[in-house]
Amino acid sequence: MQPREIPELYTEGFRETLTEVAKSGRRLRREEIEARRRLGEQAAEAGYGLRSLVNGLLAAARSNWPAPPGASAPEVLAAVEQAVDASAEGYERAQRLAVRHEEAARREFIDDLLHGRGNQGRMAERAERFGLRLAHAHVVAVARGAEAYDDGHPVTRGVQDAVFARFGDRRTLLTTKDEVLICVAPSGQEEIARFFAKQAYVRGKECRAAVGRPHTGPGGVVRSYEEALEVLRVGERMELADPVLHAEDLLVFPVLTRxxxxxxxxxxxxxxxxxxxxxxxxxxxxxxxxxxxxxxxxxxxxxxxxxxxxxxxxxxxxxxxxxxxxxxxxxxxxxxxxxxxxxxxxxxxxxxxxxxxxx
The missing domain is CATH 1.10.10.2840 (PucR C-terminal helix-turn-helix domain)
Known part of the structure; x- marks a missing residue:
């Protein structure tokens, strides 16, 4: 698939710079390198691919080739290399910033979702962005092991890969919070939550998992999450043998502890x-x-x-x-x-x- 052609805006001034370099044999100046970085960032923010950006720079260099008589080709190629490197650096910097912003937004949403904070209408809008329809019922499963789980932990990645390989996304959210693995799945597809729990138990060291009951609406996710956490605590305190526990099987304990x-x-x-x-x-x-x-x-x-x-x-x-x-x-x-x-x-x-x- 051919990369999308990038507008000349993002290669602005590059031909003129190469003409100067070809005549003088100089390296790119600091302000020229910084300009390429800024244009690389802008290309990333505008949604152009890195290949498109690099191809645009190479096309600009090719249109200015061959160099004037007596020019040194190595100096011109060195300037092209500097420009590509600076543009790629700016592009990658913009990408990293976008990823950090996305991760921060996702973490804020997860915290609000699991604590029931924020306007419910706004929460439902935000949830759509992450593949959840909060008007429907959901079931939450949690897993805790001997190690602290975060989004980058090998067990987390392994469980995510296994779940998505078997079920696809199916509007399922997999995440971590407070060192616990969490799966939010649509009601009617509880097999996803059960599969998640079994995968966590198999992959995690001394891992125990629990599955809450389905509940409806934005508050339903919180209820199912809190149920699953409570079942996990009960299983640990009661030293129950089953590594995967279900809230519906242990309803007597909330009655006793209320x-x-x-x-x-x-x-x-x-x-x-x-x-x-x-x-x-x-x-x-x-x-x-x-x-x-x-x-x-x-x-x-x-x-x-x-x-x-x-x-x-x-x-x-x-x-x-x-x-x-x-x-x-x-x-x-x-x-x-x-x-x-x-x-x-x-x-x-x-x-x-x-x-x-x-x-």
Whole structure:
């Protein structure tokens, strides 16, 4: 494909300069080099390609060739080389500035989008520029690993390449924020978000991903994003085994964490008496945790804790004595289980790791 022909404006004065150089054999002056840089910048800003600019300069040189009798061809060629180099430098400088402006605008948009800032009508207009239609519903997936992710990280680039290779752009936004990988995809195409999450897990070191639920409108992106982040936090605190978590599967946790004061009251009331045990609450809390995770099957819980069933039964009896709650009673069991989940979510009691096991 032939490059677009560039107007003479961007090669202005070059023929005259070469005529002088051919007669005197001099190099280009500083002001002439700077003029070529400025014209290179203007050509870039006007949307002309670098090839067009270089071809224009070479055409101007060719129209002034052969040089006058007695002129030195090497000096003329050196002047052409200086002019091409200066023009290309100005062109590239304008391109870098344009890229920085574009990146700044994109980052500002992403920050406003994920925080729900700014006029919604204006936000929708800006979103169109980046391939999103905010009037529609969107789903957001996030991924966090052992390393801090930014737009230039190899994992970020690898995930982006994999997603776009499989789905194209499909009005999908892939970005990073606060060291987290983020994917905003249209509702109805949740497979993009799920594929993104799996790719992040596979490519990232110690990476865990979460997918929010679809929500509509500019505020819908924020809601789905915050849901995904909360699910990510819950997965880390609860040490859930699945590396890719879905908000729709963990709706119980927002219910449990919505009223923190009520949850702390429950933990203090239900689990507080365990602190009177020898060795503190940690060992008995770990016993309850494994007991519930084993489906309340004593033999499996004992195996997980490396205890005999008899030793486990003794611990459960000790819990009943201290708390006054009986695991055989459905309501008591529910109260204990909810309090244990709260202890893992909020780190109760402070300074005690619930996975600690008794010796």
């Amino acid at each position: 009223d923190r004061q009520a949850m702390y009251d429950l933990m203090d009331t239900v689990l507080g008496p365990l602190e009177e045990a020898r060795g503190g609450a940690g060992p008995l809390l770990a016993t309850l945790r494994e007991y519930f995770e084993a489906g309340c099957v004593s033999a499996e819980a004992a195996r997980r804790l490396n205890l005999s069933v008899r030793a486990l039964t003794y611990r459960l009896e000790r819990i009943r004595t201290l708390t006054g709650l009986d695991l055989a009673d459905s309501l008591d069991r529910y109260s204990l289980h909810t309090a244990v989940i709260g202890a893992r979510l909020f780190g109760w009691p402070r300074g005690v790791r619930t996975e600690q096991q008794a010796g």
